[in-house]
Amino acid sequence: MRILQIIDSLEAGGAERMAVNYANALAKEIEFSGLVATRKEGALLNQLEDTVSYLFLNRKGAFDLTALSKLRKFVVENTIEVVHAHSTSFFLAFLLKITYPKIKLIWHDHYGDSEYLSSRPSFSLKLTLPFFIGIIAVNQQLKLWAEQKMHFKNVIYLPNFPAEDDKVLEQTILLGIPEKRIVSLANLRAQKDHLLLIEVAQKIKNSHPEWTFHLVGKDFDDDYSKKIKELIIEFNLENTVIVYGSKPDIKNILEQSTIGILTSKSEGLPVALLEYGLCQKPVVVTQVGEIPLLIRDGVNGFLVAQGEIQLFYNSLVKLIENNSIREDFGRALQDTIATKYSKNTVLQQYSNWIETRIK
Structure with a gap:
């Protein structure tokens, strides 16, 4: 063929x-x-x-x-x-x-x-x-x-x-403290709802100030992007939420990360979620699109209704505070990917x- x-x-x-x-x-x-x-x-x-x-x-x-x-x-x-x-x-x-x-x-x-x-x-x-x-x-x-x-x-x-990106040069170095990094692989588009992420990050800064958020995805330099950056400054999150733009070395980035999140309003089956699972990352994700068919809440990740800031924060705190849950979720999600995707x-x-x- x-x-x-x-x-x-x-x-x-x-x-x-x-x-x-x-x-x-x-x-x-x-x-x-x-x-x-x-x-x-x-x-x-x-x-x-x-x-x-x-x-x-x-x-x-x-x-x-x-x-x-x-x-x-x-x-x-x-x-x-x-x-x-x-x-x-x-x-x-x-x-x-x-x-x-x-x-x-x-x-x-x-x-x-x-x-x-x-x-x-x-x-x-x-x-x-x-x-x-x-x-x-x-x-x-x-x-x-x-x-x-x-x-x-x-x-x-x-x-x-998902697919391995072994050909890609490891060039991105994430800021923040190792083992305390939360990554979001999502282009800066309104559909991905980074505004919810900012709200959650503000709460995490108050309760767990050493943890940081790392936004990896294309920056279109539009009104939505400007709004995100304005809120980061307004909430004094410059050292908590870091915007990297589009990066090719995703596997390298995930190896430096501790938790993967998606705050989307709408999705199909996000490739980012598959990449989280491939790299054994525990996740907190919104209950949209095909995601609930992949994530079983409390088994291989946490599912949160779209727009629920407090519930998203609560789920993230559970992962932050419990290393054994993080390890169990990461292994379980990787197994799910290997079996079905x-x-x-x-x-x-x-x-x-x-x-x-x-x-």
Whole structure:
């Protein structure tokens, strides 16, 4: 089989990580595995295996004919059978199909605001999805949406899976005291609700002042980002909450961390949570999206209703004050990841599903 992943950028986001994870994993399993970044490169480029064929289009607009021509040439020269389009790259895949009808398309829906699907724009999807042979949804809500709203039959739910980033240079050094660091792997977007995190951090500073919060994720330098930084100053949290921006060496960062958290208002199945589990980190996370299917409250982590500042704080304090619970949760979460969300398990389902689609 010869499969090409398409993603709009290689910055450190969940969909981008999964595009790289699929390309890398498939390179060991199939005849040809490639990846095309359409608009921007980024830190994840360094995580791409040498065995993955790579192309950057530098696409400037929706109807960039130069980029489309370059993509078509790459597909033809490498006799690609299946184009696996991630997130918003579906439109370029559709244009490719128009110019090269023999190609087969699948779309990977990573939509993060799955709590608010009723307001999701769908016109362009309704126009283009009839040209696709299948849809991969990262959670059950997205699968139902594709079936019921898009009236699409060939939809499969495949969970995200974590992957080691051993190729990445260990360069990030976290501030704060070792064994007293709380990490949040989340881009600075309103969906991730860092404002709740700030409220919790203020409480932790008062009760456990030696513990620090480490925010790792893309900083868009927008109003939301400015609000976070203003609150850090307003609450005198400059030495408690540290913002790092996007970083490629996630495994290295997690090895320096003690507890992983997610304060999101909405999620699919966050790759960050899988990475926490892969590195045996105990977690406190909000009860949104697919997270409750992964986290069993009090068994392999703490689940907190979205927006509950006091309950989130209480759960975090339990981990801070009890090392044995931290160790038990970390091991249990790692076991859960290995059993249900391993690369091999997901890839087997993926390969079987694609083979039935392209026959």
